[in-house]
Amino acid sequence: MQFRSLIGGRWWEGGRATVNENPSDLDDPVGTAYEADAEAVHAAVNAAAAAAPAWGLSGPQQRFDVLDRVGSEILARREELGRLLAREEGKTLPEAIGEVGRAGQIFKFFAGEALRQGGQVLDSVRPGVGVEVRREPLGVVGLITPWNFPIAIPAWKVAPALAFGNAVVLKPAERVPGSAWALADILHRSGLPEGVFNLVLARGSVVGPILVERPEVAAISFTGSEGVGRRLAADCGLRLKKLQLEMGGKNPLLVLDDADLDQAVNCAIQGAFYSTGQRCTASSRIIVTAGIAERFAAALRAATEKLVVGHALEAGTQIGPVVDGVQLESVERELELARQDGARLICGGQRVARATQGHFLQPALLEVTRPGTRADRVEVFGPVATLAVVKDYEAGLALANDTEFGLAAGICTTSLKHAQHFKRHAQAGMVMVNLPTAGVDYHVPFGGRKGSSFGPREQGAAAAEFYTTVKTAYQCA
Numbered sequence: 001m002q003f004r005s006l007i008g009g010r011w012w013e014g015g016r017a018t019v020n021e022n023p024s025d026l027d028d029p030v031g032t033a034y035e036a037d038a039e040a041v042h043a044a045v046n047a048a049a050a051a052a053p054a055w056g057l058s059g060p061q062q063r064f065d066v067l068d069r070v071g072s073e074i075l076a077r078r079e080e081l082g083r084l085l086a087r088e089e090g091k092t093l094p095e096a097i098g099e100v101g102r103a104g105q106i107f108k109f110f111a112g113e114a115l116r117q118g119g120q121v122l123d124s125v126r127p128g129v130g131v132e133v134r135r136e137p138l139g140v141v142g143l144i145t146p147w148n149f150p151i152a153i154p155a156w157k158v159a160p161a162l163a164f165g166n167a168v169v170l171k172p173a174e175r176v177p178g179s180a181w182a183l184a185d186i187l188h189r190s191g192l193p194e195g196v197f198n199l200v201l202a203r204g205s206v207v208g209p210i211l212v213e214r215p216e217v218a219a220i221s222f223t224g225s226e227g228v229g230r231r232l233a234a235d236c237g238l239r240l241k242k243l244q245l246e247m248g249g250k251n252p253l254l255v256l257d258d259a260d261l262d263q264a265v266n267c268a269i270q271g272a273f274y275s276t277g278q279r280c281t282a283s284s285r286i287i288v289t290a291g292i293a294e295r296f297a298a299a300l301r302a303a304t305e306k307l308v309v310g311h312a313l314e315a316g317t318q319i320g321p322v323v324d325g326v327q328l329e330s331v332e333r334e335l336e337l338a339r340q341d342g343a344r345l346i347c348g349g350q351r352v353a354r355a356t357q358g359h360f361l362q363p364a365l366l367e368v369t370r371p372g373t374r375a376d377r378v379e380v381f382g383p384v385a386t387l388a389v390v391k392d393y394e395a396g397l398a399l400a401n402d403t404e405f406g407l408a409a410g411i412c413t414t415s416l417k418h419a420q421h422f423k424r425h426a427q428a429g430m431v432m433v434n435l436p437t438a439g440v441d442y443h444v445p446f447g448g449r450k451g452s453s454f455g456p457r458e459q460g461a462a463a464a465e466f467y468t469t470v471k472t473a474y475q476c477a
């Protein structure tokens, strides 16, 4: 397969070829991506700027039709696209098919949002004057997406951008060009006018500065690492450019004495290790109260050791490979640093040999006995979780909130009082009760607090806040 950029309605020719690796089997190349250069990125911005005014004036029926068609095709092809995604990113086939399904539903949801856009009509405080408040498109938006959700995250940025009348330049992560190319191909055939959607397969260090510096780009939405996010914040701040950031997480799951043991273990395993722990919502800090700690730790260790690590496409695999060799080494380095800083390895953390050569790592559980150690602070973005014991709910809540991040937080309890208190007092954008911290719905707001997020929320009706600007119009009778 060949993966190319889509610029102004045409597939871009040329560029350096890079083979896209399958992390489950290094002898099974997924395809060849052609890297676009700075000139091509400028051409994509030009194409989007030329197409934006007409698309901004298009009616809700046209936007609904395009987005609904895109959603239908994604859903109809979910098995095939799921296979491509599992091959290039490494999540298991059921997880990958689930992600593609989520992307399809997101397009369907925002097709409806295009129809539901309304405003307000108010009386002015001045007699004989009327006031209208309405939302208008921004123009061109730049979207930068990570490798861990190769189709769902592009979908949850592209769909609202288009629904609310913007033109798009999408820059996906270098590691996963195939899923973004497949999405571009569907959009290209959807009836969308040329130039409204553009895909650039180019380096982040090339695309980022162009999107920041070109005045035609009204806003940037980014999901990825904290370092790149903070740099974008500084650069966009200087230029007063609208920005939305989704960055890391170090999400606590608090297990109380009165929790259902099996349910709590299940939440911890799914939240910490599924999708190989490569989720910003992963339950990477498990905190347990003293009364249940021994039984919970034993059951969690047994369940962790039983997890089947293997080829993403093989039936029975629960944990796919780490996305690539660089990330695998980064996870191993963090495990070593965690141990040097006082954490004790309970189980896992070793590479696993399988029939194919891939980046397989047994999920690791670390015990931490001292708050504030590296293992409890730094996002690993791999199949690694810490376990800490606290004396009671209050100590657990304090430890859960003791982090620079604030994306998701979970609690396992049968106490209504503690569940309600936690929902109110957890310092996170998303709170889960008796559920894993990872795995969110597509029709409600997504985002966090503190170092996790910046700017308006993504997804759901809240997405309008970022992808539109408000106009207040006064009229004298």
Ligand SMILES: NC(=O)C1=CN([C@@H]2O[C@H](COP(=O)(O)OP(=O)(O)OC[C@H]3O[C@@H](n4cnc5c(N)ncnc54)[C@H](OP(=O)(O)O)[C@@H]3O)[C@@H](O)[C@H]2O)C=CC1
Residues within 6 Å of the ligand: 144, 145, 146, 147, 148, 171, 172, 173, 174, 175, 202, 203, 204, 205, 207, 208, 209, 223, 224, 225, 226, 228, 229, 246, 247, 248, 249, 279, 280, 379, 380, 381
């Ligand atoms: N919140 C989340 O969902 C995610 C968090 N992360 C965190 O980030 C760590 C590193 O992952 P990594 O993929 O390297 O994250 P990056 O932040 O480097 O990559 C995310 C996206 O940003 C792009 N990018 C890179 N440099 C720039 C730049 N200067 N300006 C604009 N865009 C840029 C990347 O492009 P390119 O691929 O071309 O470099 C990619 O599309 C992970 O270990 C994890 O901790 C990672 C992924 C998702």
Ligand SMILES: O=C(O)CCC(=O)C(=O)O
Residues within 6 Å of the ligand: 148, 149, 223, 278, 279, 280, 281, 437, 438, 439, 440
């Ligand atoms: O947990 C989820 O469903 C979404 C996670 C996510 O968006 C991410 O890891 O980037």
